[in-house]
Amino acid sequence: MSAPPATRHGHRADVVAGCVVVLLVAAAVAGCLWWNPGRRLGPGAFAGAGPRFGEWPVLGTLLPHAGPATVTTVLFAVAVVFYGPGLAERLPWHRALAAAYGGAVAWTFSLALIDGWQTGIAGRLTASGEYLAEVPHITDIGVMLRTFTGRILDFQPDSWPTHVSGHPPAATLVFVWLDRIGLGGGGIAGVVCILAGAAAAVAVPVTISALGHRDLARAAIPFLVLFPGAVWVGVSADGLFTGVTTTGIALLALGATGRLAWAVAGGVVLGFGIFLSYGLVLLGAIALAVVLAARRWAALALALAGALAVVLVFAAAGFWWPAGYHLVVERYYQGIATQRPYGYWVWADLACLALATGPVAGPGLRRAWLSRRTGLTAVLAGAAVAVLASDVSGLSKAEVERIWLPFGVWLVAAAAFLPCSSRRWWLAAQAVTALAVNSILVTNW
Numbered sequence: 001m002s003a004p005p006a007t008r009h010g011h012r013a014d015v016v017a018g019c020v021v022v023l024l025v026a027a028a029v030a031g032c033l034w035w036n037p038g039r040r041l042g043p044g045a046f047a048g049a050g051p052r053f054g055e056w057p058v059l060g061t062l063l064p065h066a067g068p069a070t071v072t073t074v075l076f077a078v079a080v081v082f083y084g085p086g087l088a089e090r091l092p093w094h095r096a097l098a099a100a101y102g103g104a105v106a107w108t109f110s111l112a113l114i115d116g117w118q119t120g121i122a123g124r125l126t127a128s129g130e131y132l133a134e135v136p137h138i139t140d141i142g143v144m145l146r147t148f149t150g151r152i153l154d155f156q157p158d159s160w161p162t163h164v165s166g167h168p169p170a171a172t173l174v175f176v177w178l179d180r181i182g183l184g185g186g187g188i189a190g191v192v193c194i195l196a197g198a199a200a201a202v203a204v205p206v207t208i209s210a211l212g213h214r215d216l217a218r219a220a221i222p223f224l225v226l227f228p229g230a231v232w233v234g235v236s237a238d239g240l241f242t243g244v245t246t247t248g249i250a251l252l253a254l255g256a257t258g259r260l261a262w263a264v265a266g267g268v269v270l271g272f273g274i275f276l277s278y279g280l281v282l283l284g285a286i287a288l289a290v291v292l293a294a295r296r297w298a299a300l301a302l303a304l305a306g307a308l309a310v311v312l313v314f315a316a317a318g319f320w321w322p323a324g325y326h327l328v329v330e331r332y333y334q335g336i337a338t339q340r341p342y343g344y345w346v347w348a349d350l351a352c353l354a355l356a357t358g359p360v361a362g363p364g365l366r367r368a369w370l371s372r373r374t375g376l377t378a379v380l381a382g383a384a385v386a387v388l389a390s391d392v393s394g395l396s397k398a399e400v401e402r403i404w405l406p407f408g409v410w411l412v413a414a415a416a417f418l419p420c421s422s423r424r425w426w427l428a429a430q431a432v433t434a435l436a437v438n439s440i441l442v443t444n445w
Contacts, residue, residue: 267306364414
């Protein structure tokens with residue numbers, strides 16, 4: 001029996017929406033070549049394999065690279081495509097969440113290990129501009145916090161390295177704390193980022209379920225497991241930021257729909273999140289969407305109190321967030337921002353995000369727009385606002401495939417609106433996207 005005309009029309013519209021996402025990426029690649037015909041490698045005006053920040057294995061070619069983990073990655077993807085949706089529907093809720101976390105960990109490790117342990121995981125956070133390069137030099141955390149803003153600007157003898165200066169101090173402190181408890185080194189740092197980032201595969205469905213849509217939460221789980229952005233979760237610090245902040249949103253959702261104490265905890269976690277990355281203050285749009293969907297304003301007040309407590313603790317320790325933010329903007333325009341044209345990146349950034357979310361973002365958001373009246377739709381709208389605000393600001397030009405992971409993982413949840421009959425096809429497209437990016441490009445994270 002053939003599908004009804006309305007169903008066929010819906011599937012065609014979904015395919016068109018997915019193709020639009022693919023065409024956006026193709027246009028960004030073409031635009032990069034047009035603006036930068038020399039295809040200069042490195043972090044100049046454009047990324048070497050623009051618009052993504054990475055390089056071709058052989059300049060000018062599309063020769064894939066592979067490793068022993070490629071086989072296991074493909075087999076895992078096939079298993080999730082065929083069995084993931086059914087298991088997400090049938091397993092008891094807590095087991096489904098446990099399976100989601102285990103699956104996300106396995107998927108991220110598999111992708112990273114395609115490049116081997118050292119290149120794919122242990123060496124990612126040890127480069128000269130990364131956090132770990134500075135950890136041995138931080139012997140007094142109190143002094144570090146009190147003098148942090150004075151070392152943000154470039155061209156001075158004691159300027160912080162690129163990533164340390166570009167983030168509030170908590171981003172560096174996480175790795176300092178790990179080192180202090182005997183868990184130093186690039187390998188452990190990489191593993192921690194992966195384990196933390198995989199928490200998003202639990203936090204997002206918990207949020208959706210708390211807002212009264214457990215069926216949609218279950219439908220989203222396989223897509224969160226095969227998240228193409230896992231290429232950058234393993235390994236970048238932004239993967240860790242993603243896990244922390246999605247957990248904060250989930251706690252807020254639990255507080256807004258249940259015990260208010262969870263809202264306080266959510267506020268504390270989200271408050272800590274803005275000290276991991278300045279741009280994460282935009283997660284306030286998602287937090288507000290959660291409260292609007294739950295219609296419980298007391299949860300918002302308590303969450304704000306929790307977040308404010310974190311701000312005051314850092315202020316008392318010597319770091320004032322607004323001062324750091326303004327200096328980071330100045331530092332940004334001391335260097336790379338002046339080499340990256342706003343007219344290109346204001347739309348090419350969206351193509352980078354599309355590679356992290358995968359093509360399913362197109363049909364998923366189309367279906368979400370048509371549904372309109374769910375808590376998940378409100379959360380998706382909040383994530384879209386956060387992305388657009390960051391994009392228009394011009395303070396994220398390139399590298400957003402990792403920087404926007406805390407926003408993009410929410411957009412992937414829009415796949416829950418897709419009809420059951422097409423979910424496996426879209427899951428396969430997501431897996432192919434991740435494998436193609438990881439195997440064709442040599443990504444910097």
